[in-house]
Amino acid sequence: MNDHNETPDPVAQLLRKAGKRPVPPADMVERVRARVHAEWKQEVSRRRQRQFLAIAASVFAAIGAGWLMLQMNSSPTATLVAHLQDGTRVIAVGERVETGAGEGVVLVASPDIGSAGVSLRLAPHSAVAWSADKHVELLSGQIYVDSDTASADNHMLVVNAGAVRIEHVGTRYVASVDGGTLDVTVRDGTVRLQTGEREALLHQGEQGHLELRAPDIDRIVRTTVSPSGTSWGWVDALAPQIAIENVDLHTVLVRLAHEAGLTVEYASPSVETAAHATVLHGPMLDLPPKQALQAVLATTSFVSEPTQDGSVLVHAR
């Protein structure tokens, strides 16, 4: 049909007389979009958690039924050991979790297996299998273990890479399998590596390199790695969102710095006191921790600068 052959239309005349409808200014659009988008993301996250709880409830019900069957038939049943942080899946012993080319995933260990406070971040192109309640086999790629230092001894989660057993001693570390080699990098705390009766400790900022085919703990190759360097990029990208609404600045800075492998220092006691007294408002921070830290400070009367020893020094503008 030809556009130019249409009969003049009163609707067209009226619309032309009225002209274009007013549109909001571009800067207003961007400000409102950012705020609404943050709220939408939070709502999606809350919805997934609700769905997860519903799924978990039904799975637990199924397990309850399975337990009854077990009593009757003496057949084994699966134990739930973890769930994906976004609430889309629960993990049982014997199951694999794999990531593709896209984003990695965050797994939260179940308190029911005695690993409360332990979370795992699985990098893209990685695979793990839960071989027993507290044992994860790293099959390929990289895994980041973040344990609660306050309860480490009682909440151990062991990562196995071939014949090497990796235990956290209240720490955060990455284990990386690449071909026939294993690298373990410690962000803070201490990690114990074991093969048979032999063991070695790696401390904050250390990376240990081992051959997996015939691992010799006594011949571990040690190098130094910054706890806040660029090699932690994929880990930081999977860092949890941090709530700031009605939270004081000091608490938020410490949490963000912790996620970024940094520590917070203040230029003076008065600056620290002011940071404690500054209460923040706003949506969850959906940024990698270093960027989030700068974004938060930009809204306050404080600025920061990095120091040589891996700290972030906060002072007044």
Add this chain to the structure above:
Amino acid sequence: MRLGTLGRKDDGDTGERQLVDRMRKGDSGAFDAYFNEYFPRLYRFVLPRVGSDPQATEDICQEVMVRAMRRIDSYRGEASLFTWNCQIARNAITDYWRARKRRDEVEVLVEDDADIGAALESLELDISQRPDEQQSRLEVLRLVEVALDRLPGAYGNALEWKYIDGLSVAEIAERLGQSVLATQSMLARARNAFREAFSILTGVEADRVAARADLT
């Protein structure tokens, strides 16, 4: 209320429900489509109701859309998505005027204040007044905007692109990601929908208003 029915007699109801379903599932494309479509409409809805104050408009639009996100699970498609947002906006606008009353120490209750009441109820006046008898040229033209914003789906944008921006049917089809034939058909439905909406708002036919000399 007659305006409430405008957004429901459309073939966009299913599309709106699907859009909301996709948003609930975390589809970023759905969020962008929702925001890009409804924020400008909401802006035009709020702006004249807060005395054309841009800061108040921004604050209220943001509050409305944030509330909509929090209540997204409660949207059942019983009203159009825009009507649903407008219902939330009316409450926010009422809160705005109440807060102003407190700040300014105004003694008169908001509903007793003729100007404020008129602003809050302007849409009701829009329906009851007859443009050929009472309304100014600007008011009639504003009602064209209101009618366009009340049209379902992409009807309002398509009409604006066609008759104000002068885009060809092929160009509109490309923007909408559909065939030229489907777009031609959609434009015909959009014209009819606009006629109906404008008639409901003003009480007179669009053809009659378009012919008025004082609008030229």
